[in-house]
Amino acid sequence: MALKLFLTGGGDQESFKKIDQVFLKNLKPDSQVALLAHACEDQQEALERIVYYFERPPISQIDLIKKPSEEILNYDALMIEGGNTFELIQQMRESSFFNLIKKFIDLGKPIYADSAGAIILGRDVHTAFLGDDGDDDQLRLQDYRGLGVLGDWCLHAHSTEDDYEQLQDLLYDKGWPILALSEEASVFINKDEVEVLGPDDLWVIDFEGQKKIPPGQKIVL
Structure with missing residues (x-):
């Protein structure tokens, strides 16, 4: 897959000026952007917020997409x-x-995903249970697989240091390494290279232990 992912950890958009700049630089002039906001309580409000922060050159239009269609490609x-x-x-x-979404990635087009939007791109979404404010699974899902666009890697958002023991336990239980993003962390994933754009560090939880990757540094998955 020709990955080009921009992932944020769920904090205020004002924290993500660096990654927003990099995202915009990766777009062609007069770009049209599709927005999926299915998990938002108010999708129209989500659209208005995204338009406020992003509808400027090179973006000419942002559309809220509610129903699946090949036109999204x-x-x-x-x-x-x-x-x-x-x-x-x-x-x-x-x-x-x-x-x-997988077809979109195969076309080499960029995806900007925040919090839950980032988590579902990983191998598995069990990470969403973790933390003091973890998500409730009122649907009682039988299948926790994500899209798996990062191989075996999982994503965790809203991460704090208090989560790391739980993340380590999840790693040994499931066998899948984890990229943990705090609410003010962001990364740009280009193919298999991860660039930390901050402002917070990225935490990597794998079988070599826990590693803190500061902004400006890159790792290879």
Whole structure:
């Protein structure tokens, strides 16, 4: 897959000026962007917020997409908003959005995903349970698989140092390494290279232990 992912940990958009700049630099002039906000309580409000922060050159238009269609592949970039991870993964799975997102990635087009939107791109979404404010699985899902666009890597958002023991336990239980993003952490993943854009560090939890990767540094998955 020709990955080009921009992932944020769920904090205030004002914290992500650096990654926003890099995202915009990766777009062609007059880009049209599709927004998926299925896990948001108010999708229209989510659209208005995204338009406020992003609808400027090179972006000419941002559209809220509610129903799956091959037409989404005509857009130049895709944004996936957060919310309840389990509701989001179920809605994506029950529709054809799962396959459309994978096709979008195969086309080499960029995806900007926040919080739950980032988590569902990983191998598994069990990370969403973790932390003091972990998501509730009121749907009682039987399948916690994500899109798996990062191989075996999982994503964790809203991460704090208090979560690391739980993340380590999850690693040894499931066998899948984890990229942990605090609310003010962001990364740009270009193919298999991860660039930390900050402002917070990225934490990597794998079988070599826990590693803190500061902004400006890169790792290879």
